[in-house]
Amino acid sequence: AQSVTQPDIHITVSEGASLELRCNYSYGATPYLFWYVQSPGQGLQLLLKYFSGDTLVQGIKGFEAEFKRSQSSFNLRKPSVHWSDAAEYFCAVGPGGNKLTFGTGTQLKVEL
Amino acid sequence: DVKVTQSSRYLVKRTGEKVFLECVQDMDHENMFWYRQDPGLGLRLIYFSYDVKMKEKGDIPEGYSVSREKKERFSLILESASTNQTSMYLCASSFPDRGRMNEQFFGPGTRLTVL
Numbered sequence: 119a120q121s122v123t124q125p126d127i128h129i130t131v132s133e134g135a136s137l138e139l140r141c142n143y144s145y146g147a148t149p150y151l152f153w154y155v156q157s158p159g160q161g162l163q164l165l166l167k168y169f170s171g172d173t174l175v176q177g178i179k180g181f182e183a184e185f186k187r188s189q190s191s192f193n194l195r196k197p198s199v200h201w202s203d204a205a206e207y208f209c210a211v212g213p214g215g216n217k218l219t220f221g222t223g224t225q226l227k228v229e230l
Numbered sequence: 231d232v233k234v235t236q237s238s239r240y241l242v243k244r245t246g247e248k249v250f251l252e253c254v255q256d257m258d259h260e261n262m263f264w265y266r267q268d269p270g271l272g273l274r275l276i277y278f279s280y281d282v283k284m285k286e287k288g289d290i291p292e293g294y295s296v297s298r299e300k301k302e303r304f305s306l307i308l309e310s311a312s313t314n315q316t317s318m319y320l321c322a323s324s325f326p327d328r329g330r331m332n333e334q335f336f337g338p339g340t341r342l343t344v345l
Binding site: 127154162163164213216217221 | 234261270271272273274275278280288320322324326327333334336337338339
């Protein structure tokens, strides 16, 4: 069975600081991996996705993620956080458009 | 832009009522999904549909049913609402996985409170 672990429930960073959100997955085959962001009161928006190719993936809003098969990880990074990045972030794994499994989310707070 | 709309942003119902949550997408997606989102639990799949009149149970289908009579519309039904169904409900849609990495597009959510 597929599963996703986001070990950090809450993270607080200062505006302008770098950010890394952790995601570890368990999946039998080559996984499709996604990062979504949810702003308060909104639905989820896709930040980036990975299936194959270059293990460093660029997304929207200046985010990137690196797939590390040996560590079963797909961590999300941003070099300089903006106050508008405060939101909840979800990692997901699965076979493409069908039956994604989501992590429990990481709430990001940005201090000005 | 893909648009997934949900009929209500906020809904308050009483225990035992029959509740309908409606979701409409405008991108001709075959797949549609209903999730519930609870703090500390993330998103959990209730039901999904891969075609009109087709449905499959997700991880937590108990107490829910679904209907998909038209391709663009997917309804979630709470036959007899209970307080433990108070939650945020999210609808999503996508193309099927035919060798492409198809993302799910989400609606804004319906926050349901059952009193």
